[in-house]
Amino acid sequence: MIYFDNSATTAPDERVLASFMEVNKRFFANPASLHAAGKEAEALLTRSREQIVSLLGAVKGEVIFTSGGTEANNLAIIGFAKKNSLRSKHIITTKVEHSSVLNAVAYLETQGFEVDYLSVNKQGLISVDELQAKLRKETNLVSIMHVNNEIGTIQPIAECARIIKENSRAVFHSDAVQSFGKLSISLGGEGPDAITISAHKINGIKGSGLLAVRQGLTPEAINFGGGQEQGIRSGTVSVPNAVALAKAMRISIQELPQKNFLHLRSRLVNFLKRFDNVVILAPEQAAPHITTIAFAEIKGEVAVNFFQENEIILSTSSACSSKNKSVGHVIEAIGLPEVYKKGVVRISLGTTTTEQQVMEFETVFTRFIQLLKRGKHNGME
């Protein structure tokens, strides 16, 4: 089986699993306990945090461990919005965010917040001019994702950070779930004030993620209990998850240079360009692991089924919304022509993808296109 759905989730790295097991055996104590075992677990947790902050290119910062990307996005959006709501109720985000951002923002709209949604061009890119125009001195929060999960577009995060810092007091949050480990992103300084990361997208373990925030900048709590994580995220902290996440982050950054994502993607794009009934939905400089295409007048589902029969796993769009039959919000936002709208297919590569696998994909793809032509021909007769 060739697994090309790495944007939905990845297979955990053996070394990450080994750490997870080891920590569960040796450091299972509650890090909030006062006894020696608890202190040891706490020391390990602290080391994990320090490692994460330094992997994010910062000297100082805070890490709040969560159950995954969705919770971290919720915490950032609702937590910062509420914290700064006396100053302003104005929020800016984009039309192409993950639903965990869009639905959190939609909830805030029902609570009296005012939200501006930045539009995107055909390639899914926002315009920094529009950001500058919508931004107000007192704006509460700006949330812009780094890499789009459905089509792979990279937003100009550094430039956004600069514009926001120069013109506003807004907190700048970025959902880096799809980008971390593939592209560089730094916390504070030239980067966002808050960053969301999810473990299972970088060969880590499911049910684990984090919100990293600049030193001294913390959101208001959105859940309540024993006051763990400085009172921001109550609930016993899972030290094994934290360690496994720190390790997955380290591996994904250290081993990135050996993965030939860029080479594989340009090979794939050059191959796909040859077919005139297929469009590629992101600019050439999109995230190296995501290539999303759309077929004219064919349902994406048909392609996914065909490839599955040939042992290749693709997906129609983001797994979070692929069971939902209607056209996704990202596809609507980029204004894809009607004929292509139902024909979207995402090919997302992973750390274990080989050139051999891409070649095999190409063979099956060519067969699929030939089959389509014959089918159409038969249909016309």
Added chain:
Amino acid sequence: MEWNELLIRYGEMSLKGRNRKVFVKQLRNNIKDALNDLKTIVIKSERDRMFLFADDQNDMKEAIARLPHVFGIQSFSPVAKCEPTLEAIKEKALAVINTGETDGKTFKVEVKRTDKSFPLDTNALQQEVGSYVLRNFPELVVKMKKPDIMLKVEIREEGAFLTSHIYEGAGGMPVGSNGHSILMLSGGIDSPVAGYLMMKRGVSIDAIHFASPPFTSDMAQQKVIDLAATLSTFGASVRLHIIPFTEIQQTITKQVPENVTMTTTRRLMLQIADKVREKAGALGIITGESLGQVASQTLESLTAINAVTATPILRPLIASDKLDIIDIAQKIGTYDISIRPYEDCCTIFTPSSPKTKPKLEKVAYYESFTDFEPMIEEAVEKRTIIELPLHQVDAFDELL
């Protein structure tokens, strides 16, 4: 912005005449210890300043984060290097200025031309660089006296060196440059602060703690280990001696009247500390005593307790207010450890009304019925020694 080196300025120790060499060497060793795990760091020391180089920018960042904790450093500045040409210097100057705030700041350029072959003279170069910076940062205002941003450019044969930001150091003297002493570490708020202040004056320490199992728990002991470990982050390792004290404490309770047990206990602790001091090759004994804070810390009590030894007792907190001590404890990270709720040997056997003005002759008279000497010897012999920081950190590395 990539920094090529750090310029480290010494504190008070540059005043120290002939001893300076020893001080510089000590500081260099302490910095090395503090940055031990950063593989690409190289340190070069000169008479009145030190340079630190790193090939890896992450090591450099980490060094900048750690150096403020090392005593003996007055301040340090990251330095950027470039070709000694006017163009390169101008561009580097912008990059250096750009690393800090410029809004509403005052500014000045200072040029030092060690390499006299550089085509422009000092004044001309100052003007060129200054006006170029001002053109690019129009919000800056020039000010000759005490500017917010002092851009220093030094032209040496090997290149031009630029620096502007100054990080505050911890001040004080390099730990170890003023001898070695024993710290009596109880687990309370005061004693770690006393240790910290003496370390800041350049004294390296061994810590001594009295445990009375089973009345005191492992957690109380862990608390003291954590305190000593925290102190060991200020530039020198700390050896912790844990003294089994149960038997002596029980004997005291039996042998002397209740209202002098506290005084006798302190006298015996001090005698034990003095014996450990000899073994550790230390010169003084440090305590966290603050005048009038509790019954054992009145002048009368101190007189009665101090009578057992002629060793200098260093009491850096003797005139400090509790709130000021708490401030320091919070700043150095010992406060949260100190307030963990475990009983120590002093709180368990506390008499209900200890004498605040014990008479030395009377205390000595009560003690004279018991021969404590063998018990003291035994306690010293049976002490546990723990080296801090613990090197447990390495065990975590495989997991992460």
